Amino acid sequence: MHDDRYIQLAHGNGGRRMRELIASLFVRHFGDSLNTQRDAAPLPDISGDLMITTDSFTVNPLEFPGGNIGSLAVHGTLNDLAVAGAEPRYLTVNALIEEGFEIARLDRLIASLGDTAREAGVAIVAGDTKVVARGEGGGLYLVTTGIGTRVPRLNLGLEHIEPGDRLLVSGPIGDHGIAVMLAREQFGLSGSLTSDAACVLPLTRALHALPGLRFMRDPTRGGLATVTHEIREATGYGMSLEESAVPVRAPVKAVCEMLGYDPYYLACEGRVVAVVSEQDAEKALALWRALPQGADAAIIGTIDHKTGPVVLTTSLGGQRVLDELEDDPLPRIC
Amino acid sequence: MHDDRYIQLAHGNGGRRMRELIASLFVRHFGDSLNTQRDAAPLPDISGDLMITTDSFTVNPLEFPGGNIGSLAVHGTLNDLAVAGAEPRYLTVNALIEEGFEIARLDRLIASLGDTAREAGVAIVAGDTKVVARGEGGGLYLVTTGIGTRVPRLNLGLEHIEPGDRLLVSGPIGDHGIAVMLAREQFGLSGSLTSDAACVLPLTRALHALPGLRFMRDPTRGGLATVTHEIREATGYGMSLEESAVPVRAPVKAVCEMLGYDPYYLACEGRVVAVVSEQDAEKALALWRALPQGADAAIIGTIDHKTGPVVLTTSLGGQRVLDELEDDPLPRIC
Numbered sequence: 001m002h003d004d005r006y007i008q009l010a011h012g013n014g015g016r017r018m019r020e021l022i023a024s025l026f027v028r029h030f031g032d033s034l035n036t037q038r039d040a041a042p043l044p045d046i047s048g049d050l051m052i053t054t055d056s057f058t059v060n061p062l063e064f065p066g067g068n069i070g071s072l073a074v075h076g077t078l079n080d081l082a083v084a085g086a087e088p089r090y091l092t093v094n095a096l097i098e099e100g101f102e103i104a105r106l107d108r109l110i111a112s113l114g115d116t117a118r119e120a121g122v123a124i125v126a127g128d129t130k131v132v133a134r135g136e137g138g139g140l141y142l143v144t145t146g147i148g149t150r151v152p153r154l155n156l157g158l159e160h161i162e163p164g165d166r167l168l169v170s171g172p173i174g175d176h177g178i179a180v181m182l183a184r185e186q187f188g189l190s191g192s193l194t195s196d197a198a199c200v201l202p203l204t205r206a207l208h209a210l211p212g213l214r215f216m217r218d219p220t221r222g223g224l225a226t227v228t229h230e231i232r233e234a235t236g237y238g239m240s241l242e243e244s245a246v247p248v249r250a251p252v253k254a255v256c257e258m259l260g261y262d263p264y265y266l267a268c269e270g271r272v273v274a275v276v277s278e279q280d281a282e283k284a285l286a287l288w289r290a291l292p293q294g295a296d297a298a299i300i301g302t303i304d305h306k307t308g309p310v311v312l313t314t315s316l317g318g319q320r321v322l323d324e325l326e327d328d329p330l331p332r333i334c
Numbered sequence: 335m336h337d338d339r340y341i342q343l344a345h346g347n348g349g350r351r352m353r354e355l356i357a358s359l360f361v362r363h364f365g366d367s368l369n370t371q372r373d374a375a376p377l378p379d380i381s382g383d384l385m386i387t388t389d390s391f392t393v394n395p396l397e398f399p400g401g402n403i404g405s406l407a408v409h410g411t412l413n414d415l416a417v418a419g420a421e422p423r424y425l426t427v428n429a430l431i432e433e434g435f436e437i438a439r440l441d442r443l444i445a446s447l448g449d450t451a452r453e454a455g456v457a458i459v460a461g462d463t464k465v466v467a468r469g470e471g472g473g474l475y476l477v478t479t480g481i482g483t484r485v486p487r488l489n490l491g492l493e494h495i496e497p498g499d500r501l502l503v504s505g506p507i508g509d510h511g512i513a514v515m516l517a518r519e520q521f522g523l524s525g526s527l528t529s530d531a532a533c534v535l536p537l538t539r540a541l542h543a544l545p546g547l548r549f550m551r552d553p554t555r556g557g558l559a560t561v562t563h564e565i566r567e568a569t570g571y572g573m574s575l576e577e578s579a580v581p582v583r584a585p586v587k588a589v590c591e592m593l594g595y596d597p598y599y600l601a602c603e604g605r606v607v608a609v610v611s612e613q614d615a616e617k618a619l620a621l622w623r624a625l626p627q628g629a630d631a632a633i634i635g636t637i638d639h640k641t642g643p644v645v646l647t648t649s650l651g652g653q654r655v656l657d658e659l660e661d662d663p664l665p666r667i668c
Contacts, residue, residue, distance in 0.1 A: 002661075014556025015599075015659025019567075037492055037568050039551060040387035040418035040482070050384075053374035054426040054479060056464045084374035092388040094477045096430075128477075130390045138470035143428045143462075145388060145479040150376070158371055217373060222348025233353075234371050325349025327336075 007101040012131030025107055026127060029114030030093070033123035041125040043090050049150040053080040057142040062109060064183035066176075066194030067269070070113030073142040075197050075269055076220065078120050082204040083216040083272060085156040086148035091117055093127040093144055098137030109140065120199050122146070151208055158234035160214040163305040166281035167239065170203045170272040170288050171196065171296045172247040173224050177266030178255050193251050198270030203294055206287040212280030217273050222325050225264040227273045228310045229324045231303070238308025241301035241322070244315045264312075265325055275303065341435040346465025359441055360461060363448030364427070367457035375459040377424050383484040387414040391476040396443060398517035400510075400528030401603070404447030407476040409531050409603055410554065412454050416538040417550040417606060419490040420482035425451055427461040427478050432471030443474065454533050456480070485542055492568035494548040497639040500615035501573065504537050504606040504622050505530065505630045506581040507558050511600030512589050527585050532604030537628055540621040546614030551607050556659050559598040561607045562644040563658045565637070572642025575635035575656070578649045598646075599659055609637065 002008055010017045019036075027034050035041065057073045067075075074091065081088045093113065097106065117124055175196040182193065200218060207213045219227045224246070228239050248263045256263050270293065276284045281299055288294030310322040336342055344351045353370075361368050369375065391407045401409075408425065415422045427447065431440065451458050509530040516527060534552060541547045553561045558580070562573050582597045590597050604627070610618045615633055622628030644656040 008661075010661045012555075013659055013661075014554070014560045017660070018555075019658075037564065038418060039414040040385040040420055040480075042484070043384040043386055046384060050377040050380060051374040052377055052424070052426060052460050052479075052481065054428055054460050054477075055462050056428045056430055056477070058430065058464045058466050080373040084372060086374055090386070092386060092479055094388055094390045094428075096390055096392065096475060126386050126388050128389050130392045130475075132392050132472055132475075135469070136472035138466055141430060141464075141466075141475070143388075143390070143477040145386075145426055146374075147386065147481075148374070220348070221346075221352075226348045230371065325347055326351070327342075327344045327347075 005103055007097050007099055007103060007106065007131055009099050009131055009133065012129060018129070022129065025110055026129070029111045030124040031114065033125050034127060043125065043147060046089055046149060048152065051081060051084055051086040051148050051150055052145065053077055053084070054143065054145040055080060058138060059180060060138065061183050062140055064180045064195055066179055067197040068109055068112050069140060069142055070109040071116040072197055072269060073113055073144045074116035074120060075199055077144040077146040078122065079200045079218045081146050081148040082201045083218050085154040086150050088120065088122045088146050088148040090147040091122050091124045091144055093124055093142065095129045096137055096141040097129060097131050098139050099131055099134040101139055106140065120201065154208055156213065156215050158215055158231060161231060161235045161237070161275050161303060163237055163303050164278050165214055165275050165303040166278055166299050167241065167301040167303070168274045168276060168281065168284055168288070168297060168299050169224065169246065170294050172249045172252065173219065173268055173271060174248060174252045174263040174266035176269040177223070178252045182255070196268050196270040198293060200270060200272050202291055203272045203288060206291060207274060207284055210276065210280045210284055212277030213274065213284070214277065215275040219268050219271055219273050221267055223265040223267055224273065225310070225322045226325055228322060231275065232310055236307050238304035238306065239301055239310045240304060241310065241312045243312050245298050245300045247296045247298050264322055339437055341431050341433055341437060341440065341465055343433050343465055343467065346463060352463070356463065359444055360463070363445045364458040365448065367459050368461060377459065377481060380423055380483060382486065385415060385418055385420040385482050385484055386479065387411055387418070388477065388479040389414060392472060393514060394472065395517050396474055398514045398529055400513055401531040402443055402446050403474060403476055404443040405450040406531055406603060407447055407478045408450035408454060409533055411478040411480040412456065413534045413552045415480050415482040416535045417552050419488040420484050422454065422456045422480050422482040424481040425456050425458045425478055427458055427476065429463045430471055430475040431463060431465050432473050433465055433468040435473055440474065454535065488542055490547065490549050492549055492565060495565060495569045495571070495609050495637060497571055497637050498612050499548055499609050499637045500612055500633050501575065501635040501637070502608045502610060502615065502618055502622070502631060502633050503558065503580065504628050506583045506586065507553065507602055507605060508582060508586045508597040508600035510603040511557070512586050516589070530602050530604040532627060534604060534606050536625055537606045537622060540625060541608060541618055544610065544614045544618055546611030547608065547618070548611065549609040553602050553605055553607050555601055557599040557601055558607065559644070559656045560659055562656060565609065566644055570641050572638035572640065573635055573644045574638060575644065575646045577646050579632050579634045581630045581632050598656055
């Protein structure tokens with residue numbers, strides 16, 4: 001009657017099949033930190049100023065060069081804590097699984113999630129699974145919520161940004177967006193590009209001691225351009241970016257030209273944009289370039305002294321306004 | 335080109351439409367505790383032993399007599415903290431919205447979520463929205479994660495359960511399961527039943543001072559029978575329940591008989607099962623019955639002195655073993 005290689009509605013009913021799936025798959029990959037006999041889990045040995053963040057993951061395809069929805073669900077949420085100036089400690093995980101999903105594939109993705117969390121030193125302490133009817137769930141959606149503690153004496157925020165501050169990016173933009181798009185194979189293209197998805201903690205930690213560090217953000221949905229607009233909306237200041245300074249890999253440029261995309265709006269999942277005082281900008285750059293993940297870091301622009309748009313000075317000396325993202329220029333990739 | 339009354343993919347792209355949707359809908363209903371300019375939110379003024387829980391909500395239909403997916407997403411998660419002996423403080427919310435979803439309906443459901451959180455005294459501090467392509471999302475899924483603090487000197491857990499302890503239930507079982515099923519109208523039935531979905535904090539708080547309180551759980555997915563099996567699996571003890579003592583409303587019984595369902599496996603969303611020492615059981619019952627939500631509370635069974643099944647003594651004096659839930663006897667309702 002049932003094919004045991006695939007998820008059935010009964011895997012979500014609270015009964016035997018759900019208990020066995022959780023024990024054989026989630027608990028096995030997440031380890032002893034996950035006690036499924038509790039309605040709520042303690043968060044032991046945590047002190048200081050707590051911070052929380054949450055993110056949902058609906059990437060399609062579920063696996064792509066350089067990552068998968070499982071590793072991404074860890075990186076995405078830990079990176080949000082990292083750029084907010086926190087050290088991640090605990091994670092919760094929700095899995096919404098579509099009826100008919102292959103259990104071997106689920107096992108592989110959840111194993112990757114568990115491994116990624118372990119590498120980052122965070123414990124998965126609580127979770128939940130739901131099975132949704134065939135045709136209602138896009139295969140697998142994951143939601144992760146992360147708890148961390150603010151690094152003492154580090155107070156970052158958009159409100160600290162001042163005119164003259166520099167914008168830095170930790171590496172080439174758009175690799176994740178293009179890698180996921182190519183993995184869909186719907187363009188008939190394939191390339192050697194891999195996603196930049198990674199834990200950014202080494203990058204954010206490198207700048208903690210800099211007094212001129214004002215603000216950090218990871219340019220995910222909406223890309224670098226969206227981060228500049230978030231800065232502009234919160235501070236009121238315009239910005240000037242140098243196109244020639246913004247690192248974009250040649251294959252990303254090539255695919256963008258071919259398909260009419262703009263790399264400034266493409267998602268990254270392992271990059272950091274930092275706003276640093278003029279005085280500390282070169283120090284920040286040197287700190288990042290000393291790291292393997294930051295080898296291609298660059299100072300890409302300056303916060304203006306007055307209100308205005310985000311202006312990109314092109315390699316040919318022209319100027320182009322980077323508008324806020326309107327209708328979606330891209331397939332949904334995160 | 336676009337009909338502004340419905341969710342579009344661009345509402346999830348990180349750009350203008352997403353920013354406006356979040357400001358006009360989520361921030362408006364969730365209040366000032368939600369600062370959308372941050373990657374991670376602080377959890378201020380919290381001390382003591384922290385506890386966390388998370389739950390996903392995929393109920394169909396999204397609105398039913400007595401509640402909707404928004405109010406349920408608050409009650410479900412706060413109730414898990416409450417039965418674990420914690421006082422809820424903070425909540426995060428993820429919304430996975432299907433392209434084409436009516437914005438007026440989203441507004442109504444998110445308003446209900448915000449109102450329910452406010453009534454329970456918890457602040458929504460972080461959130462995330464994703465839009466999934468038409469045909470991939472079941473309309474709306476919600477995920478909530480709750481943070482609370484353990485009530486001092488309260489130490490509940492399956493490991494404290496002893497032979498001779500009594501099982502109590504705070505009210506009639508199965509109302510939620512039947513109300514949601516009838517709301518689907520797929521049986522051609524309709525009734526006056528409303529869901530029991532509610533915040534159980536008054537019920538859990540009422541028992542905090544009882545030294546004989548061992549363990550509490552809310553019988554959601556899999557119902558009362560599943561809670562008894564969780565107790566049995568963790569403790570090794572069997573259990574005896576008295577069918578005549580278990581409160582089940584007449585219309586729930588009638589629908590179950592008509593459709594062949596068993597009320598013991600039906601979900602409740604506002605009930606508590608408590609295990610209390612023999613000595614304190616009558617006190618616990620009196621404390622619950624003094625509350626409006628606990629008027630129909632009952633002592634329904636006893637923890638056996640040896641390993642064995644969960645045995646239900648029927649009204650006719652016969653005995654029936656309550657098996658662990660196997661394949662799903664019910665449409666998915668939570």
